[in-house]
Amino acid sequence: MSGSAAPRFVVAPPQWSAEEYPTLPGSPAKLKHSVRRRVAYCLVAILVGLTGGLGNGLVVANLQAIQGQLGLTTVEAAWLPAVYYMFNMTANLLVFKFRQQFGLRLFAELGLGIYAALAVLHVFVHTFEISLLVRAASGLTAAAATSLGSLYMIQVLPRQKVFSAFIVGMSLSSMAVPLAWVLSPWLVDVSPWPSLYAFEAGLALCCLAAVMLFKLPVGMQVHVFERLDFVTFLLVAPAIALLCAVLVQGVNVWWFDTPWLAWALAGSLLLFALAAVVEWSRQTPLIRLRWLLHPSTLGFALGALVMRFMVSEQSYGAVGLLRMLGMQSDQLQPLYGVILVGMVLGTTLSALLFARERVLWMILISIALISVGGWIDWNSTSLVRPHDFFFSQFLMSVAAALFIGPILISGMVQAISKGYDHIITFVVLFSVTQSLGGVLGPALLGTYQAQRTELYLQAIAAEMPASSAQVAQRLQSQQQAYARVLTDPALQKQAGNAQLAQIVKREAGVRAYNDVFLLIGLMTFSFLGYAVLRQAWLYYQAKVHPIITRTFVYKKIHT
Known part of the structure; x- marks a missing residue:
C-alpha cells in the first residue's frame, strides 16, 4: 500500500503463485478450478447477486399491497424502501475493511443468516416493525451480496477477463429490480400475498446454503480496523439515515409543511461535519x-x-x-x-x-x-x-x-x-x-x-x-x-x-x-454536449496545443 507500512497479517497467507495471488487484501485467491466448479461458482454468483436486490425490488413492486395488508399510511409505507437504502449505504462504510480483516465470507454468512432468520419470522408475524427489521437486514445483506456476487463471478472467468467478470457481477443486483416486477404477479396469483415473504425467506436460505457449500478460496487477511473507524461510522451512519429520510419523505409530507424535515437535514449536515473533523486529522482515515x-x-x-x-x-x-x-x-x-x-x-x-x-x-x-x-x-x-x-x-x-x-x-x-x-x-x-x-x-x-x-x-x-x-x-x-x-x-x-x-x-x-x-x-x-466539448478540449490540449506551443518557442529561440 502506497505510503503505508507493511500489512500485518491476521493469518499467514499460503504460498500462492503469481497467477493465484489475490488482487487486493480481502479478495480470494484466483485458483485454477475445474469446469464443474466454475459452473457452480457462476450459479452461486447469479443467485447471490440477484438476491441482493430482489428483496427490495419485491417490496417496491408490491408496496401498495403491503400498505393495504399491514394497514399503513402512505408515509409509513415509504419507510420500508427508505430503511433499505439507509442500511445499504452505511454498510458499505465497513464491509470493505471487514472483508480485508475477517474475510467477506464471514460477513456474508452472518448477514445472510440474520436476513434469513428475520425473513422466516416475517412469514408468520405480519407487523410493520418486523417489516422494517427485514428491510434493514436486506440492506445490510445487499451490500455484501453485491461484492460477493462479483467475487464469485471473477472465479469463473480467466484472470485476463477479471474486469468483464466484475462488470457482470456488479450488474446482477440491478437486474433484480425488473426481475422482481416480472415475478410478482405470478407469485401473488399462485397464493396469497404472504407467499412473497416466503419467497424472500427461501431465497435468503438458498443463498446461505450456497455460500457455505461452495466457499470462495482463502484470501489475504490483514489488520485494518482502528478504533476511530467506529467513531466515524457512528457519525456517518445516522447522517446518511437522516438524509435518506428527508429525501424519501419530502414529497409525501411536503418539504415546507413538515418541520422535522428541516431538523433532520440540519442534524445530517452536523453529523457529516463532525465526521469530517475526525477524519481530516487522522493519519490513516x-x-x-x-x-x-x-x-x-x-x-x-x-x-x-x-x-x-x-x-x-x-x-x-x-x-x-x-x-x-x-x-x-x-x-x-x-x-x-x-x-x-x-x-x-x-x-x-x-x-x-x-x-x-x-x-x-x-x-x-x-x-x-x-x-x-x-x-x-x-x-x-x-x-x-x-x-x-x-x-x-x-x-x-x-x-x-x-x-x-x-x-x-x-x-x-x-x-x-x-x-x-x-x-x-x-x-x-x-x-x-x-x-x-x-x-x-x-x-x-x-x-x-x-x-x-x-x-x-x-x-x-x-x-x-x-x-x-x-x-x-x-x-x-x-x-x-x-x-x-x-x-x-x-x-x-x-x-x-x-x-x-x-x-x-x-x-x-x-x-x-x-x-x-x-x-x-x-x-x-446538455450533459452529452458538455462531455463532448470537454473531451474535444482535452484532445486539443494533448494534441494540438503542445504543437503550437513548441512551434512558437522554436521561432522565438531562433529569432
Whole structure:
C-alpha cells in the first residue's frame, strides 16, 4: 500500500503463485478450478447477486399491497424502501475493511443468516416493525451480496477477463429490480400475498446454503480496523439515515409543511461535519477526504450521480405515468420483461466491449441512449399503454447497464493508482452516488411533477368556466352515465362533477409527466454536449496545443 507500512497479517497467507495471488487484501485467491466448479461458482454468483436486490425490488413492486395488508399510511409505507437504502449505504462504510480483516465470507454468512432468520419470522408475524427489521437486514445483506456476487463471478472467468467478470457481477443486483416486477404477479396469483415473504425467506436460505457449500478460496487477511473507524461510522451512519429520510419523505409530507424535515437535514449536515473533523486529522482515515475533495474525484462523483439521476426516468417517469393511469403489476409485467432483456444486453455488451480506451465512448453512448429515450416518451397522452414504452425503456435499460461497469472500473483504477488504502473511500463514494441518485431522482422529479400538476390543474380550470356550453354538455353526459345506478338527480350531478374533476386531474398529471420527460431529455442532451466539448478540449490540449506551443518557442529561440 502506497505510503503505508507493511500489512500485518491476521493469518499467514499460503504460498500462492503469481497467477493465484489475490488482487487486493480481502479478495480470494484466483485458483485454477475445474469446469464443474466454475459452473457452480457462476450459479452461486447469479443467485447471490440477484438476491441482493430482489428483496427490495419485491417490496417496491408490491408496496401498495403491503400498505393495504399491514394497514399503513402512505408515509409509513415509504419507510420500508427508505430503511433499505439507509442500511445499504452505511454498510458499505465497513464491509470493505471487514472483508480485508475477517474475510467477506464471514460477513456474508452472518448477514445472510440474520436476513434469513428475520425473513422466516416475517412469514408468520405480519407487523410493520418486523417489516422494517427485514428491510434493514436486506440492506445490510445487499451490500455484501453485491461484492460477493462479483467475487464469485471473477472465479469463473480467466484472470485476463477479471474486469468483464466484475462488470457482470456488479450488474446482477440491478437486474433484480425488473426481475422482481416480472415475478410478482405470478407469485401473488399462485397464493396469497404472504407467499412473497416466503419467497424472500427461501431465497435468503438458498443463498446461505450456497455460500457455505461452495466457499470462495482463502484470501489475504490483514489488520485494518482502528478504533476511530467506529467513531466515524457512528457519525456517518445516522447522517446518511437522516438524509435518506428527508429525501424519501419530502414529497409525501411536503418539504415546507413538515418541520422535522428541516431538523433532520440540519442534524445530517452536523453529523457529516463532525465526521469530517475526525477524519481530516487522522493519519490513516476511513474516508480520505483530501482525495475525495480533489476536483477530479468531485467531477467523477458528480458525473456518476447525474447518470444515476437521469436513469430515474425509467423507475419514476414511465412507470409512474402508467401507474397513475391505473396500470397494475400484471399489466406492467411485459414492460419490465423488456427492461430486463435490455439490462442483460447492456451488461453483455459492457462486459464484451470493455477496454480502458473505450470507457469514454461507452459512457457517451449511454448518455445518448438516455436522451433518445426521454425524447421518445415526450408528448405522451392518457391513452398510452405499457407497449408504447417498450422501445424507449429498452434504450434506457441498455444505457443503464452499459455505463455502470465502465464508470465503476475507471473510478476504481483511479483510486488504486493513489494507493489501496483509497479503495474504501471510492467504494463508499460510488455506493452513495448510486443509492443517493436512486433516492434523489424520485424525490426531485416527484416534486417537479407535483408542482407542474397543480399549475396545469389551475390552467385547465381557467379554461373550463361553468358557463361554457362544452362544459355543461360534458357534465350532462357524465350525469347520464350514472343515471342507471343513481335515481336522485342531486347525486347524479355530484357524481358527474367528481368524475369530470378526476379526468381533469388525470390530464394535468399526464402533462406534468411530459414535462418530466422533457426535463430529463434536456438534462441528458446538455450533459452529452458538455462531455463532448470537454473531451474535444482535452484532445486539443494533448494534441494540438503542445504543437503550437513548441512551434512558437522554436521561432522565438531562433529569432
